Amino acid sequence: QVTLKESGPGILQPSQTLSLTCTFSGFSLSTYGMGVGWIRQPSGKGLEWLANIWWDDDKYYNPSLKNRLTISKDTSNNQAFLKITNVDTADTATYYCARIRLTGSSFDYWGQGVMVTVSS
Amino acid sequence: DIQMTQSPASLSASLEEIVTITCQASQNIGNWLAWYQQKPGKSPQLLIYGTTSLADGVPSRFSGSRSGTQYSLKISRLQVEDIGIYYCQQASSTPTFGGGTKLELK
Numbered sequence: 218q219v220t221l222k223e224s225g226p227g228i229l230q231p232s233q234t235l236s237l238t239c240t241f242s243g244f245s246l247s248t249y250g251m252g253v254g255w256i257r258q259p260s261g262k263g264l265e266w267l268a269n270i271w272w273d274d275d276k277y278y279n280p281s282l283k284n285r286l287t288i289s290k291d292t293s294n295n296q297a298f299l300k301i302t303n304v305d306t307a308d309t310a311t312y313y314c315a316r317i318r319l320t321g322s323s324f325d326y327w328g329q330g331v332m333v334t335v336s337s
Numbered sequence: 338d339i340q341m342t343q344s345p346a347s348l349s350a351s352l353e354e355i356v357t358i359t360c361q362a363s364q365n366i367g368n369w370l371a372w373y374q375q376k377p378g379k380s381p382q383l384l385i386y387g388t389t390s391l392a393d394g395v396p397s398r399f400s401g402s403r404s405g406t407q408y409s410l411k412i413s414r415l416q417v418e419d420i421g422i423y424y425c426q427q428a429s430s431t432p433t434f435g436g437g438t439k440l441e442l443k
Binding site: 254256263264265266269277278279280281313321322323324325326327328329330 | 338369371373380381382383386387390392424426428431432433434435436437
């Protein structure tokens with residue numbers, strides 16, 4: 218049974234760095250073809266893909282945010298991480314992590330999401 | 338970036354009605370297209386991947402198709418539990434999502 222759960226600071230101030238953790242079970246990020254992605258959704262708006270990390274440590278970023286994003290993983294502890302530097306109010310959103318597989322390249326399991334508010 | 342233009346933005350339909358949502362890709366993405374359903378207050382759920390393949394547990398009234406760079410999601414007989422927002426996502430390159438279609442009951 219695949220599960221994912223996001224955790225984060227809840228609220229932070231503009232210019233700070235947002236650190237998010239995705240803790241998952243039911244699969245391994247050391248298995249060929251497995252990956253974890255981060256997607257966010259401002260309240261009442263659509264989905265925006267942020268970054269993917271793969272079993273072989275390949276990383277891909279949304280070009281419009283690339284300079285601010287860092288994705289990483291801890292395979293032994295079944296966790297993936299996302300850092301966003303220099304946040305502002307536009308980064309206020311629910312952040313999801315999701316499993317992605319090489320076959321299909323779609324997000325087949327999603328976490329419940331974690332709400333992050335950027336406010337002074 | 339590959340742009341995904343989804344239509345309509347909102348849709349009102351009756352129970353048992355056939356519903357079709359479309360996504361237009363800005364360039365060729367082959368069959369690298371997925372559809373998601375998001376119910377209020379919930380995470381998105383994968384419905385269809387690879388343009389036509391149903392995800393595990395998805396009812397057979399959902400189907401996907403393609404004509405060139407236009408992709409469609411069809412619900413053959415709308416049920417109450419199908420109400421929500423639907424998103425397409427291309428997986429040919431770095432992922433992008435369509436803007437969403439809000440499906441309501443008439």
